[in-house]
Amino acid sequence: MFKGSSITVHDVNPEAQVANHGLLKYPHRLNFYDIPPTFDVTIEEFETCGLDRLRILAEIESSAARNRTAEELKDVTLKQNNKYLPLNMSKGSNGETDGERRRDHLSHFVLRLAFCRSEDLRRRFVKAETTLFKVRYDTDLGPERASFLSSRNFNWIPVESEEQKRFSQELAAAYQGNRTETGRPEKEKYYKVKWTRVPDLVERRKVFLKGGWAYVPSRELSSIIFQEFEDHLQKALEMTARLLPRLDEDTRLVPILDNLSQGFLAGISAEWTSAADAGNAENIKAEQIDGIAKKHFPLCMRTLHENLLRDHHLKHFGRLQYGLFLKVLGVSIEEAIVFWRKSFSLMTDDKFNKEYKYNIRHSYGLEGKRANYAAKSCMQILTPGPSDHGCPYRNYSPENLQTALLSTYSQQGLRAADLPEIMASVKTQHYHVACTRVFELTHSSFGVGRGEGISGENVTHPNEYAARSMELARPKDEEMVTE
Template sequence: MFSTRKAAVEVERHSRLKYPHRLNFYDKPPVEDITIEEFETCAIDRLRVLAEIESGFARNRPYDELKTIAIAQCEKYIPLNATSATTVNRDAQRRKDHIGHFVLRLAFCRSEELRRRFVKAEMTLFRVRYDTDGNDERKEFLNSRDFNWIQVNEKEKVGLAEELAAASPGLDINTQDFYKVRWTRVPDLIERRKVLLKAGWAYVPAREQSSIVFQEFQVHLQNQLEKTAKSLPRLDEDNRIVPILNNLSQGFLAGVPSEWGAPEGSGEEIRADMIDDLARKHFPMCMRNLHENLKRDHHLKHFGRLQYGLFIKALGLSIDEAVLFWRRSFSGMTDDQFNKGYKYNIRHSYGLEGKRANYPAKSCQQILMTDQPGSNDSHGCPYRHFSVDNLQTALLSTYSSQGLTTADLPDILNSVKGGHYHVACTRVFEITHANQGVKKMEGVGGGESVTHPNQYAQRSRELEKAMVEKVKKEVGADGDGDVVMVG
């Protein structure tokens, strides 16, 4: 009895939804009070989803793969349950989705290029949600909007039966509804010869009805972004919002999420004398480059030390081991020179000096967009900051022992030329970990792209540990023996 009453309360609580549909054309901006933290969080979580969608475009993923990845990302960051799901707060989910969309509109309305990329990613997200919506809920959504289509009546359908059948081979005309729209609204269907054109009208079968919806969404969003761009100057005086929008738009230009919460190591502390071996087997190109320069010159300039130092800190290097590592690396100076010139900065990065802030390792977006390297610097992203010739040479010399060959370079360089640097790095990860079961398009897991150097290194180490455990089990089944992994 109690459980029945509780279920009834849940149904009643969710029966009057502010956001009645899972699908949304985002006609009305949110007008409620929103905290700065919520403003930023909603946008970042949505950006993570859109960034993975855009990575999928850069890698020429087929729609089915892109759909699978988008669904997984949505479940992690912006889940939207069906209206029939009465045990979750659907309005809260849809409110977050709504706010995130409008914040990103503000961030991406600033240029034609940003608007184009945003519309393409949002269009794909809408399509994924449309395809995964239940038939009844999708129909309710379509009935809630005026799409300005005219349903073809039975008399007109009979009169055009022969022409409709010729335009839609294999379709049972008698059981299929048709809708009339102006031909300019379905250019994709016309291009694919999927509709009958007559007197300026396109006769769209119900199975292709989604094309009208998608085109309407795209045109609507493009128009709204242009209007938003005209209103944007009014925000210039708000010093709380503008820096957030700048950061979001930079993150989108970098092709990666604005922030990525890198785990501080894997719970396993590493020692200074382990780093050379870890670098050879597990480091991404940016950190391999810094490591090799440090070994060669016994020194790194300020931004190089900062980028590399925070990376190995997040990898699991304690402050004592960090001081030991840097002292050994800076072998061309006396203890006094090292203590006076560098030890304080090392301790500062661990939050033990100065304002005692615990600085996180730099993400790919930060490496790509801040502290641009000069000609004599070693920091930055090699995929962005190296010349094409230098990058090819560096890739082969760094990763040839892990399976990368000249045949792999065109695929990597195509991503670089398109400005998708994280996609190039992800492809290198796949190639160099193919012998551990990583397949093309799999990324660092579940199709996700590299968004942080520590994410790359941690996943690489996880794969090695899994391989070791697998070999141990196999050896244990066949007989005793030591397991030796060759990097």
């Protein structure tokens, strides 16, 4: 329900309306998100919180697609979490604990609305959210985690000492556990749950099964907790999906949810809006663009550049996408006009001035409503459209893409043996992961290793790719000039 420029957030699960979490403090850092937020928030906060959480979840999914180890995944997730949705411990907090947990609470339910609308989105959301919960659980302080666990009923049954003694050999065979200095197994407390609640432990043969019950050692109780979180979220998403049409949605809300649901496609990044952001204090001259393109551009912009050289022309949306990219990269309006005029060499000056010069000035905010247009991000480029200005990783056939990659980047170190890994990411629609891997392979001579990408994250913006590439090459270029 909207109130002016704000929105009151409610879950669509009526059973969850039994309490008003907006009037309560947040006693725990961990959260099963049973109770929806019912406080007023502005539309801006609604969208910002959703985007911040999506940045974390998108990086989690990208890490899984890149087969990062469990420790690498944990490190990346913690880094993203601390950057976008920090959650301090209650003990020794900086006084902002409740506000941080409020944003975490709100952001989860914003994305729950966005990702409940298809089975694939629900599956991906549950997987990423469960990973985020696991990382937070593993890094939570012991006493705070124990307090959270005692606040919930996980329906596990403590195994009595007599029963534990009766099955001691079977329990010892199923779970080795830690051992004392004498080599004997440490005493372990066991709990019984239905075996279907711990499929991961059953698969790894780490529990004793008897009569449909799984005997779970206390050290492995986290498996029950994680499975409970996943099942609970899956059911909540399905109920939200069934009841979503009942919501009286404002037309301002639907585009936000649509934009968020597209976020997994290319990750989410901050807008790359100025040449200063790109790390280029100096202006790029028109005659430098071709050389820079061949060394530093991502495949989407390299393709546009090559098409422009070949045809001496680009269609409207191709010109818009490439022109804004060059603008943000550091090409001034004067140099842009020189570059485009030279590129459109088959037409007369009169035709160029009448039909194209105005649009170039418009994109720089010098005509029309004089807006400062941002360059297109990967998510915007990945929106389905004509192949001449879209994402090659998405639009090209596998054969054409491999040919384009080798012809474009072979001189920068890309080999045919690298293609299967890149194409595997393309096949699973992780296009930004494929582009990131190309960046790593073509910049290995600058010390960029596997999994490092753009400052440790995935490519989510063409200007980000080009700016980082130019930044890496700058010390080497300066060294050559000095010599």
